[in-house]
Amino acid sequence: MTALWLVFLAGAAGSMHCVGMCGGFACGLGPAPGGRLATLLRHLAYSVGRIGSYAFLGTLAGYLGMLLVGHAGENSTASMIQRALAVLSGLLMLGIGLNLAGLLGHRGHALGGAGARWLTQSLRTLLRQPGPGAPLAFGVLNGFLPCPLVYAFAAQAAASGTALTGLQIMVAFGLGTLPAMLAMSGLGLWWRARHQPDGAPAQPVVASFLPAPAARLDWRMQGVRAAGGFIVLLGLITLARGVVPMSAHLH
Template structure:
């Protein structure tokens, strides 16, 4: 199977991951540590963190990495599930409206959302943040479950927390969900969201391992501006491809598009 089409969502996740540090980097850093048992209050829910088990043989760094990876595996898994749901839902619509005009319109809309996302990440326009309110009704139902998980002393519990946290309203995730809808099937849509989530992993893994030391660096204005403008460029190239018919190999690889 040719997976070259996953380059675009992965790169968008990589470039936009500075935003993820602001959204959930704090909780990743807090939960990946192994301090004495105490309650850590991290936006938007308080979470109880357990200390390391007595006589644990594994090094502290290994504990931190395992907990961080477990949390992110749950989060990325939720993205993939959301992608599969979105892909399945839009599949019925495409069956009813299997026209080139519909596909072209959806393709243009996805790239316009990518432009809006890039401007949002760069701090130049906050329009993409408004769609986060669409997910608040669902999040209000999921949020109370995060309080029932118990002490975060084990990687399975970290995985469950990440799976729940993956449904936190996020303009960047919602923008990518629109792209995932164009993938052509629930499986391809799930892979699109998984690739996007994997793109965010390096930064969040580093944030978990380094704690709060990395956040000031990633939140620098210049870094956010550069990442946001690069995401915007992806959307602009996609629009050029849509309207001007540029079917060049390298452009096909980096642009957001529907199923082949």
Template sequence: MNDMLTPSLLTAFTVGLLSSLHCLSMCGSIMGALSFALPSQTQQRWWYLSAYILIYNIGRIGSYIIIGALLGQVSETLIKQMFLHDGHQLLSVLTIVMMLMIGLYLGGWFSQLVQLEKIGKPIWRYLEPLGRRLMPVDTLPKALAYGTVWGWMPCGIVYTMLLMAVTLGSAIDSALFMLVFGLGTLPTLLASGLFTSRLYHFARNPTIRRWIGSLIVLLALISLFFWFQHSQNQEHATHHHTMHTQE
């Protein structure tokens, strides 16, 4: 298993949990519309409503896993063919840089990240009408199908996380990374279906967004510090081994 995987999974869950307020501000209205479109008897039974919302999100996370696996397979093939020297170090730095970008974006200091959404718009142009045909979502299979379509909606943060997943260089690791990221977003989006209006306004609060962005930036800088320390230790160990061999 990739040496980068364990810390990467922790990063994926943390970013998912913290960035889910951004997801809520972007998609909370969709969750609310889906919830209110359900039959009144479903809305009145919170456990039944929760089942629908959970199934939506299972479909969404399933799409993240599929996309992650596909891109991870491409990455794995390219890395094997290119045999990059010090590729592990380069990919580690790229992961930290992208985490930093997410923090700056959430804090409102780097709006350019939204440009990534243009990548998925051609695909979304074909999938969005399919999602509309599934409305009203009045059965659990429809909820799963709608969630699966929803997972392909263009999103700068999701795309950045996919780029981070690709740096792992493995279809399985990339899919697992996106699964853990999706699980990180789950608590907030589950709650959004039950308490839409309150959470929606909370998520759009600029002060809250700046605090969350600052926290992710701090985590990225801490990761960079530990990466630098690890690199220095490896360089020292390599130098010591070389000197010992020459003796």
């Protein structure tokens, strides 16, 4: 439970990264034709789809980890594989966390390549669809965009050894990002209502109300560095699960 709270806090801190990477999508989702309730459901459906993708990835990673290690006791080969997986996952999380914290000299976005471009274009296409299923599908695709935060927690899910724990880890991460993404949705709706005349075509809203580029970068980096610190802590916990004998975790 303590680890899940740390995952939630890391998601909340890392949501500054999500705002920079996906906040424009949340802002651009716009209102629904059916009024305020329909608009709220539209934006919640987007968030449910995004967190649903995280839950799927966590369940899959946890299940694959469980298949790999089995449950054959402390001195079994499977137990040694589980400990090795925890060590590798912990080291991966440490690397991602230190990178996000700016201690490795490079903080780049993982969004790139032909697959990412295809996903981004698909998101933009869904963004223009008025149907009730569009925001849900929009969120599902958004959840599969390459992201170092997702990689870090998927690694922890794989090391957890069960599909259920993997699901819990990724849902906790997704819930941590939820407030910031809903806030971006609200800002986008507010901006449209204030500056876009009725019947006018949709205009880009993100760059209009965010701070200047330098200030925005510093604001986001503070959150990303905090998320990196939480991921480093979780990486150390995961690493300890592989180094310390499994029986010691029961005491």
